[in-house]
Amino acid sequence: MKKVLIQGLFSLLFFFAIWFALRQIDWMSKLNVEQTTKLTEEKLGNIIWDAYDRTDTEIKNEKINISLDSILTKICTSNHLDKSKIKIHLMQSSEINAYALPNNHLIINTGLIVAVENEAELCGVMCHEISHIEHNHVMNKLVKEIGLSFLISMTTGKGNSEATAKLMRLLSSTAYDRKLEKEADIQAVDYMIKANINPTPFADFLYRLSLNESSNVKYFNWISTHPDSKDRGKYIIEYCKNKFHRNKSILRIETWKEMKDCLNNK
Amino acid sequence: MSSVTLFEYEAGEHEVEKASNSYLMSLIALIAGLPFPIVNLIATLVFYFSNRNGTYFVRWHCTQALVSQFSLLCMNSVGFWWTVSIIFGPEILSSNYIAYIITIFLFNVIEFIATIYTAIQTRKGIHVEWWFYGNLTNLICKP
Numbered sequence: 227m228k229k230v231l232i233q234g235l236f237s238l239l240f241f242f243a244i245w246f247a248l249r250q251i252d253w254m255s256k257l258n259v260e261q262t263t264k265l266t267e268e269k270l271g272n273i274i275w276d277a278y279d280r281t282d283t284e285i286k287n288e289k290i291n292i293s294l295d296s297i298l299t300k301i302c303t304s305n306h307l308d309k310s311k312i313k314i315h316l317m318q319s320s321e322i323n324a325y326a327l328p329n330n331h332l333i334i335n336t337g338l339i340v341a342v343e344n345e346a347e348l349c350g351v352m353c354h355e356i357s358h359i360e361h362n363h364v365m366n367k368l369v370k371e372i373g374l375s376f377l378i379s380m381t382t383g384k385g386n387s388e389a390t391a392k393l394m395r396l397l398s399s400t401a402y403d404r405k406l407e408k409e410a411d412i413q414a415v416d417y418m419i420k421a422n423i424n425p426t427p428f429a430d431f432l433y434r435l436s437l438n439e440s441s442n443v444k445y446f447n448w449i450s451t452h453p454d455s456k457d458r459g460k461y462i463i464e465y466c467k468n469k470f471h472r473n474k475s476i477l478r479i480e481t482w483k484e485m486k487d488c489l490n491n492k
Numbered sequence: 493m494s495s496v497t498l499f500e501y502e503a504g505e506h507e508v509e510k511a512s513n514s515y516l517m518s519l520i521a522l523i524a525g526l527p528f529p530i531v532n533l534i535a536t537l538v539f540y541f542s543n544r545n546g547t548y549f550v551r552w553h554c555t556q557a558l559v560s561q562f563s564l565l566c567m568n569s570v571g572f573w574w575t576v577s578i579i580f581g582p583e584i585l586s587s588n589y590i591a592y593i594i595t596i597f598l599f600n601v602i603e604f605i606a607t608i609y610t611a612i613q614t615r616k617g618i619h620v621e622w623w624f625y626g627n628l629t630n631l632i633c634k635p
Binding site: 229252257263 | 563567579580584585586587588590591592594595598599623624627628631
């Protein structure tokens with residue numbers, strides 16, 4: 227009996243030892259899995275963006291686009307991020323929302339810019355979404371919510387318009403899980419600090435919208451899909467305490483006002 | 493992995509054929525059972541129960557073929573459901589998963605080769621006891 231137990235234990239150890247040894251190899255790089263995943267994300271991103279482009283109106287106002295681009299450039303250069311890969315789009319919608327799509331598309335609704343009180347609040351939301359992009363949360367969320375098989379079938383042309391609509395709804399109206407949201411928030415604060423943007427207004431924005439949420443829930447999509455906003459505001463304030471030293475505006479005050487006025491009149 | 497030992501008595505022609513068939517049965521089950529690991533066990537279990545009243549030599553080899561399927565069943569089941577959850581569920585393809593699949597592939601190949609070898613040897617009337625499973629069978633199967 228003892229011999230059997232020892233042999234059984236040894237066999238088990240042998241199995242785990244081989245598994246452990248093979249785990250030391252980076253199979254994802256060796257088998258080009260990451261490259262294939264990137265291609266899938268690119269295709270998926272293009273399919274979804276084309277669908278958005280058909281159904282929603284993208285604002286092509288040179289002044290506003292340049293302003294948004296300036297903010298993005300400042301955030302990216304201060305944090306050594308590859309700005310060229312992020313494709314920013316301003317969409318005509320009263321819904322207070324911003325979200326990331328596969329293949330690094332960053333969507334900002336006009337409703338969000340109208341709702342924010344200052345540049346730092348907008349920067350906070352943008353940094354949060356850039357953080358989702360940088361941590362590959364978008365694809366992870368899609369795989370988790372709808373499965374790899376569905377995504378691959380979409381990129382191979384088997385997905386129909388209903389499937390694309392489902393993806394669009396999922397990306398614009400549901401939250402990431404609590405852990406990913408917190409990770410994105412903390413990373414956003416780090417991005418802001420490095421770019422000399424005060425993170426406190428970002429926390430204020432979250433808090434303010436969470437107070438108004440009940441009365442205007444249909445417009446506050448960004449906040450209603452990101453749970454525990456008050457808590458988020460609190461931990462952002464806690465995290466940035468004693469870390470932030472000087473605030474430097476990216477846009478001139480007149481440019482910011484011009485952008486707000488332009489969107490208020492739309 | 494396996495050792496040739498003397499059995500308690502010399503098995504007859506009819507016995508060695510039946511005992512060898514138990515390995516062939518598990519071999520076929522192994523191939524069929526790759527996508528659905530439970531098939532392995534069910535097929536070997538059916539063969540075991542149909543021969544449980546056979547001679548000691550036949551019962552012994554049926555038991556060894558059966559118990560050797562259990563560990564493969566566990567390994568393959570984990571691999572199967574892990575794959576399913578990657579394709580249809582929340583899991584993400586990782587180096588950890590690929591390493592596991594390679595590991596169970598290696599164990600399946602070892603089992604495959606060992607099964608063929610044992611089936612041939614048993615057909616010749618040679619008694620082959622596998623590492624661990626042989627001793628386990630000695631504990632379970634009594635004359």
